[in-house]
Structures are given as C-alpha cells and as structure tokens.
Amino acid sequence: MNGRLKSVFGGRIVLDKREDILQAALELFAERGYYGTAVSLIAEKARVGSGTIYRYFQDKEQLVNELYRYWKTEVANAVKVEYAENMPLRTLFHETWKRWVDFAMNNREAYSFLVAHHHGPYLDKVSMEINEKIHGEYLAFFEVGRQAQVIKDINPELIMAIVTGIFSEMMREYWAGHLQLTPEIIEQAEEACWHAIRR
Amino acid sequence: MNGRLKSVFGGRIVLDKREDILQAALELFAERGYYGTAVSLIAEKARVGSGTIYRYFQDKEQLVNELYRYWKTEVANAVKVEYAENMPLRTLFHETWKRWVDFAMNNREAYSFLVAHHHGPYLDKVSMEINEKIHGEYLAFFEVGRQAQVIKDINPELIMAIVTGIFSEMMREYWAGHLQLTPEIIEQAEEACWHAIRR
DNA sequence: AATTTCGGACTGAACGTTCATTCCGTATGA
DNA sequence: TCATACGGAATGAACGTTCAGTCCGAAATT
Numbered sequence: 001m002n003g004r005l006k007s008v009f010g011g012r013i014v015l016d017k018r019e020d021i022l023q024a025a026l027e028l029f030a031e032r033g034y035y036g037t038a039v040s041l042i043a044e045k046a047r048v049g050s051g052t053i054y055r056y057f058q059d060k061e062q063l064v065n066e067l068y069r070y071w072k073t074e075v076a077n078a079v080k081v082e083y084a085e086n087m088p089l090r091t092l093f094h095e096t097w098k099r100w101v102d103f104a105m106n107n108r109e110a111y112s113f114l115v116a117h118h119h120g121p122y123l124d125k126v127s128m129e130i131n132e133k134i135h136g137e138y139l140a141f142f143e144v145g146r147q148a149q150v151i152k153d154i155n156p157e158l159i160m161a162i163v164t165g166i167f168s169e170m171m172r173e174y175w176a177g178h179l180q181l182t183p184e185i186i187e188q189a190e191e192a193c194w195h196a197i198r199r
Numbered sequence: 200m201n202g203r204l205k206s207v208f209g210g211r212i213v214l215d216k217r218e219d220i221l222q223a224a225l226e227l228f229a230e231r232g233y234y235g236t237a238v239s240l241i242a243e244k245a246r247v248g249s250g251t252i253y254r255y256f257q258d259k260e261q262l263v264n265e266l267y268r269y270w271k272t273e274v275a276n277a278v279k280v281e282y283a284e285n286m287p288l289r290t291l292f293h294e295t296w297k298r299w300v301d302f303a304m305n306n307r308e309a310y311s312f313l314v315a316h317h318h319g320p321y322l323d324k325v326s327m328e329i330n331e332k333i334h335g336e337y338l339a340f341f342e343v344g345r346q347a348q349v350i351k352d353i354n355p356e357l358i359m360a361i362v363t364g365i366f367s368e369m370m371r372e373y374w375a376g377h378l379q380l381t382p383e384i385i386e387q388a389e390e391a392c393w394h395a396i397r398r
Numbered sequence: 399a400a401t402t403t404c405g406g407a408c409t410g411a412a413c414g415t416t417c418a419t420t421c422c423g424t425a426t427g428a
Numbered sequence: 429t430c431a432t433a434c435g436g437a438a439t440g441a442a443c444g445t446t447c448a449g450t451c452c453g454a455a456a457t458t
C-alpha cells in the first residue's frame with residue numbers, strides 16, 4: 001500500500017501499478033472527496049494511463065470500495081488490544097485509545113479517507129457489512145463494560161456515539177489546525193471521554 | 200422558508216418561487232449532497248424551469264451558500280438562552296442542550312444539511328466567517344466556565360470538540376435508525392456530555 | 399369598455415465543458 | 429509470432445449555465 005510494492009509476474013519483477021493506483025486514489029479521495037476526484041487525476045498521480053486503471057478495477061466505485069474495505073480492516077486491526085487476563089476495562093480503554101490516536105496520526109490520509117467516505121452512497125453492500133461487523137464488535141465491548149457495572153447503564157449505541165463522536169471531532173479540529181495534540185491533551189481527551197461513559 | 204410563502208408584487212399576490220427553490224434545494228442537498236444534486240433536479244422539485252433558478256441566484260454555489268448562512272444563523276439563534284442572573288452554568292448547559300435537540304429533531308433537513316456541508320469546498324468567505332463568529336461565541340462560553348472552575352481546565356477547543364462530537368454522532372445514529380431518542384436517552388446523553396467536560 | 403402595447407418573469411432546448419469509460423494502436427517479453 | 433500490458437485519444441452521457449422566445453398582468457390608447 002505504499003506505491004512501491006512489487007509483484008512477480010511470470011518470473012519477472014514488475015512495478016505493481018495496482019498499488020500505485022490505490023495509493024494515488026487514497027490521497028486524492030481523502031483530500032478532494034470522491035466526486036471531486038476525476039479518474040484522470042488518479043491516473044496522472046499514479047503515473048499510468050487512465051485506461052490502465054480499468055485493467056485493475058471494474059470502475060471508480062469498485063476502486064473506492066476496495067480502498068474503504070482495506071483501510072477499515074486495517075484500522076480495526078490496529079486498535080485491537082491483545083487481552084490479558086484480569087486487565088481492567090479502564091486499561092483496555094486506554095490502550096485502545098492510544099492505538100487509535102497513533103493510527104490516525106500516522107495514517108492521516110487513510111483516516112481522513114475513512115471519515116469522509118463513511119456515509120458515501122457509493123459504498124456497496126460488502127463495505128457496509130464490514131462496517132456493521134466492526135461496529136458490532138465495539139458494541140460488544142461496551143456491553144461487557146456495562147454488565148461489569150464499570151460503564152454507564154445506557155444504550156451501548158449511545159456509548160459508541162459518545163466515544164466516536166469525541167474522537168472524530170478531536171481529530172478534525174487537530175487537522176483543521178485549531179487544536180494541538182500533545183500527549184497531555186490526548187490524555188485529557190481520553191480522560192474526559194472516560195468520564196462521559198464510566199458509571 | 201416553507202415553500203408556500205407569498206410576496207406582494209404590484210398589489211398582486213404571487214407565489215414566491217425563490218422560497219420554493221430554497222426549500223427544494225435544502226431537501227435535495229441534505230439528502231443527496233451538493234455534487235449529487237443536479238440543478239435540473241432542484242428545478243423539477245421546485246416546479247420551476249431550471250433557468251428560473253438563475254434569476255434568483257448567481258449560480259449553484261451562491262445557492263448553497265445562501266442556504267448555509269440562513270440555517271447556520273437560525274440554529275445559532277434557536278439554541279440561544281436568555282441569560283438570567285445567577286443562573287448556574289449547568290442549567291445554562293441543560294437549556295442549550297434541550298434547544299439544540301429540539302432544533303435538530305424539528306428541522307431534520309436543515310440540520311442534516313448543515314452537518315453535511317460544514318466542510319464543503321464550495322463554502323465561500325462569508326459563510327466561513329459566520330462559522331468562525333458563531334464558533335467563537337461558544338468558545339467564550341466554555342472559557343467562562345473554565346474561569347469559574349466549573350469546567351475542566353483544558354483547551355476550550357477540546358471542550359468544544361467533545362460537545363459537538365457527542366451531539367452530532369448521537370443525531371447521526373438516531374437518523375440512521377440505530378438509536379432511539381426518548382427524553383430519557385436525551386437526558387442520559389446530556390448527563391454524559393456534562394460528565395466529560397465538568398471539572 | 400375594448401383593444402393594443404409593454405415589461406419582465408419565466409421556460410426549457412441548446413451549448414460548451416467535464417467526466418467516467420471504452421477502444422485501439424503500440425510496446426514488450428515469451 | 430503471439431499474448432498481454434499499457435497509454436491516451438475517442439466517445440457519449442451528464443452537468444451547470446445561457447438565451448431566444450413565450451406568456452401574462454398592467455398600463456396606455458382608442
């Protein structure tokens with residue numbers, strides 16, 4: 001996914017144009033949005049002919065969906081914490097928060113892309129199923145916390161909205177240049193978020 | 200703004216097509232987005248010829264900006280609380296939260312429109328200045344709370360991100376059909392939000 | 399009162415542009 | 429020689445915008 005990957009084809013080493021296209025599309029979609037990005041622009045940035053894109057992707061819609069699924073899965077894996085026996089939920093939350101911030105700051109384009117396309121009408125059934133699957137996993141986590149009487153006894157969907165709302169708005173303000181994100185401030189945000197959901 | 204307003208012209212009562220156009224555009228932009236809405240579609244919904252739109256608005260961009268400014272100001276006025284002497288900040292927050300929810304639920308299209316277009320590249324200088332002005336007023340409120348040691352001693356921009364993040368994500372989940380918004384749940388969300396920002 | 403003229407709101411076909419997608423000639427390696 | 433990869437001009441649909449003409453109430457004229 002870094003545009004310089006190679007693949008072996010018939011014993012020959014070849015630049016993988018498919019990766020170039022995906023990387024160029026990621027950056028352009030994140031910056032300009034789906035409708036604001038012409039296919040010819042993606043081709044130019046990836047240094048391929050526009051026809052070449054259609055050798056690798058059925059159409060523009062399949063391209064954006066492939067990107068979406070890939071990065072959605074990536075971020076889900078990135079925030080996953082290997083669960084240790086008896087780990088307090090507060091600690092689990094802290095670890096997850098940390099990973100989430102790390103991912104967003106180290107993969108700005110991917111994170112921006114995901115946020116901007118999360119509700120796009122061009123997302124297909126498969127992408128939406130992935131969304132719901134991951135959403136469900138997080139819900140289950142909050143349900144556990146509720147049962148353990150650590151988290152407020154309210155609808156887990158609301159808990160979820162609180163956490164994702166705080167996080168995404170924080171990142172948005174950061175990228176808009178209105179808010180610095182020092183380790184101290186990141187911790188303050190985490191603390192505030194926890195205060196919102198803890199019992 | 201309800202598409203049935205009338206204006207008097209030369210002693211004669213006439214349907215105000217300008218209002219029809221604004222209302223049609225509001226609904227379509229909210230539902231389909233700016234790029235997803237063809238001008239001809241707005242014309243059809245407003246029952247006017249597409250040329251008529253250009254009698255009232257310079258172009259599509261001016262139309263979306265006019266809508267944005269109007270509703271941004273409307274919501275700002277709608278949530279404003281007449282401040283009574285010695286009113287606790289917690290009460291002020293409660294009143295504001297209530298008004299905000301009321302506005303969003305009673306003006307779904309307008310609220311969705313504002314959220315969806317808040318960062319659109321077609322917003323002009325005037326619209327962005329209105330944004331910053333209103334943003335600044337809210338920041339000042341949180342600054343007062345901080346000085347009074349009622350609200351956490353952290354960057355007001357972060358406080359702001361927390362409150363708007365929770366609210367907008369809550370409304371999103373509501374309109375997606377994932378979350379009911381009973382008075383009880385609305386209060387739980389308000390309470391959680393306050394927990395996040397109180398000292 | 400009846401008829402004509404006038405102004406401008408209004409329409410929608412037409413225009414030029416942009417875009418996603420296709421097509422085909424060329425290049426490359428087997 | 430053949431098959432495949434590739435580039436980019438060509439294609440046609442869709443879009444925002446324009447403009448020549450239509451329509452209609454009001455004013456002017458008879």
